Amino acid sequence: MVAKIPRPEEDCIDVLNLVLGERVKFRKFYGRIAPDLSARYVLYDDQKGCPSGMPPLVLRDYVDSDAEATARKKSLIGLYDPEEDKYPYNELEKLRKKNKLLACPVCGEPGRPRTLDHCLPKTTYPEFAINLLNLVPACDWCQGEKLADYKNAAGSRSFIHPYFDDVNRPLYTIILEQPYLTPVISLEVRKDLPLELQVLVASHLEGIDFWERFKEYFESSYQSIIRIASLARTGGQVTVTKAIQSAYLLAADKGINCWDAVLYRSILDDDDVLDFLENGKLSDFP
Structure with a gap:
């Protein structure tokens, strides 16, 4: 089944800053939210991806209207689908297609996983759409089963996190x-x-x-x-x-x-x- 795998080689905050540095559209929004995005990345690492005590950012705090908040959520999610000459295209491709894994770290099925799963779903946590620590190589089936599920009734993670959990032992x-x-x-x-x-x-x-x-x-x-x-x-x-x-x-x-x-x-x-x-x-x- 699941395995603990090495963290991404690239520093997550460095990648975030490179992405934000390319933003031309909505520069005012990204300028406002950038410091809090960096702080959230640190918090994510500290909490090992656990949502307990880490509610999604309220995007309305960084814009001037509800409509703009909705639109900027789409913008954040859209960072996960960059053009080939933009950040973080190469970083995502490395995790997705060059991960060197021989089995899915989410379920253990033989074969190299070719998709990425958002441990905290980007539809709920758009601020983590390109947080490399929130992106785990996974097989198509695991990604399809998990979808936007991520926490239990107590608000903690309901799934093992392959970057953080000590699971390289018989489970x-x-x-x-x-x-x-x-x-x-x-x-x-x-x-x-x-x-x-x-x-x-x-x-x-x-x-x-x-x-x-x-x-x-x-x-x-x-x-x-x-x-x-x-x-x-x-x-x-x-x-x-x-x-x-x-x-x-x-x-x-x-x-x-x-x-x-x-x-x-x-x-x-x-x-x-x-x-x-x-x-x-x-x-x-x-």
């Missing part, structure tokens, strides 16, 4: 029940996590519709594990456990909570499943 386990050739599966958030993180992981999983997606993935992936077991038993060079351990180490290089790593680890933690793979009848394979 959840897949439980397999008999028949082990075609097992019934369920998900369990790990009990060895701090309670606050357990709650956040559960909220995050629900918010990205993780389980429905993973169940479909499991069906094909588990068949690959049966094949690994069958080949190991036929070849006799390594045990099934050693073969799965090797597969786990390769998968974990993509992220400790990428989907394959979670599946291999869950099997390695279950003696009954391992015993079946080592000694049971793998009827679909020689």
